[in-house]
Amino acid sequence: MMYVEALNEAMAAENIKQVDIVNNTGLKKAHVSKIVAGSIEPGFAHLFAVVRYVNPFGYTSIMDEFSLQVTKRDSVISAFEYATYFNRGDLLTKLIDKFSDHKKKEYEEFAYVYRLINSDLGVDELIEECRELYGKLKSEEMRVKLFAVESLLYYKSNDVNTMLRISERLKSKIEKLNDSFFKDALLSKVNAVYASGLLYNEGDVETVRECISQVLTSPVSSEESTAATYHTLGHSYIFSDFDKALENLRYAVSSYERNGNYLMAREVTTNDIPFLMNLNDLTFGLEDVCAEERLHYYVNRGDVTRAKEVLREIKDMDCPYVKTYVAALENDVPSLLKAHLSFVKRGNLFFARIVEKAVEKQQKIIETGIAK
Numbered sequence: 001m002m003y004v005e006a007l008n009e010a011m012a013a014e015n016i017k018q019v020d021i022v023n024n025t026g027l028k029k030a031h032v033s034k035i036v037a038g039s040i041e042p043g044f045a046h047l048f049a050v051v052r053y054v055n056p057f058g059y060t061s062i063m064d065e066f067s068l069q070v071t072k073r074d075s076v077i078s079a080f081e082y083a084t085y086f087n088r089g090d091l092l093t094k095l096i097d098k099f100s101d102h103k104k105k106e107y108e109e110f111a112y113v114y115r116l117i118n119s120d121l122g123v124d125e126l127i128e129e130c131r132e133l134y135g136k137l138k139s140e141e142m143r144v145k146l147f148a149v150e151s152l153l154y155y156k157s158n159d160v161n162t163m164l165r166i167s168e169r170l171k172s173k174i175e176k177l178n179d180s181f182f183k184d185a186l187l188s189k190v191n192a193v194y195a196s197g198l199l200y201n202e203g204d205v206e207t208v209r210e211c212i213s214q215v216l217t218s219p220v221s222s223e224e225s226t227a228a229t230y231h232t233l234g235h236s237y238i239f240s241d242f243d244k245a246l247e248n249l250r251y252a253v254s255s256y257e258r259n260g261n262y263l264m265a266r267e268v269t270t271n272d273i274p275f276l277m278n279l280n281d282l283t284f285g286l287e288d289v290c291a292e293e294r295l296h297y298y299v300n301r302g303d304v305t306r307a308k309e310v311l312r313e314i315k316d317m318d319c320p321y322v323k324t325y326v327a328a329l330e331n332d333v334p335s336l337l338k339a340h341l342s343f344v345k346r347g348n349l350f351f352a353r354i355v356e357k358a359v360e361k362q363q364k365i366i367e368t369g370i371a372k
Helices: 002-013 018-025 029-037 044-054 059-067 073-085 089-099 105-117 123-134 140-156 160-175 181-202 205-217 223-236 242-258 262-279 291-300 304-311 320-329 333-345 353-368
Strands: none
Touching: 002 029, 002 044, 002 059, 018 029, 018 044, 029 044, 044 059, 044 073, 044 181, 059 073, 059 089, 073 089, 073 105, 073 181, 089 105, 105 123, 105 140, 123 140, 140 160, 140 181, 160 181, 181 205, 181 223, 205 223, 223 242, 223 262, 242 262, 262 291, 291 304, 291 320, 304 320, 320 333, 320 353, 333 353
């Protein structure tokens, strides 16, 4: 059992004792002892908790090895979900090959489902395939998995309302599953997407934060879900609490960077954080700030000349944010209302609030002649 050797080597390298694992995972001492000794095939969630604590930056190599050795039903399902959720492409291919022609037909079903959902089919075609397969499956976990895939596909195709409607039923189905890594990982993945869609479409910040709490406290949430969830959490505070918004956006940056997603880390740094600063009329350096938020900065200060210079750099003039900033620059209330409609059409009711703030500011200018 190579994963046991790798686990013990990691423990020795970090000077971690079994008692440390017990104290930090909540697992019983006798159970941890058996896991470390390799005298049992541990549950997937239990080993994941141990390995992630012992080797937080290299746990995937150990879990990959274990995933290819599992024999228990719940662990086989969890291995497939782990490979998908944590983007372990080579592992997923090996698992599909291993279980595609297995003596246990249920295991073959798992392999068939994960081959399908990780295929190159287009969104519409994959949704139809999932629906056709749903009624033929014997495993409740695989039926729920297909339901989750359908929900996430609607999100990817920007049909957020359908995703939200499906996810409300989906989450109740997930909750009814037996406790396992599969259940917890699937719930984290669904909640991360649900929170994002719910915030921007409906602005229900309380429910959004409840979903986010599950993702951030779950021991199985992926780094990708964690980063995206901090991003959403930062947005949820952007109009109400500057300090919490900034704190969580910075967490998102560091989480994206740890996950190697430097593109999203830069997006938050050059766009989201400057947007927050501009929303609060703060002064800050404009180096490495995106053109839209430099425009926002100059509009806030009534600097027409520099604002128009930045406008020449912006290619997407249909962007609702750009429409808002230009209308504010020109003191054009009717155009602000059109910008608000643009946000609504894109399903972004939450950030449409920036237009409401701009309208309020323009009304004060009209009434008093002084920008408050």
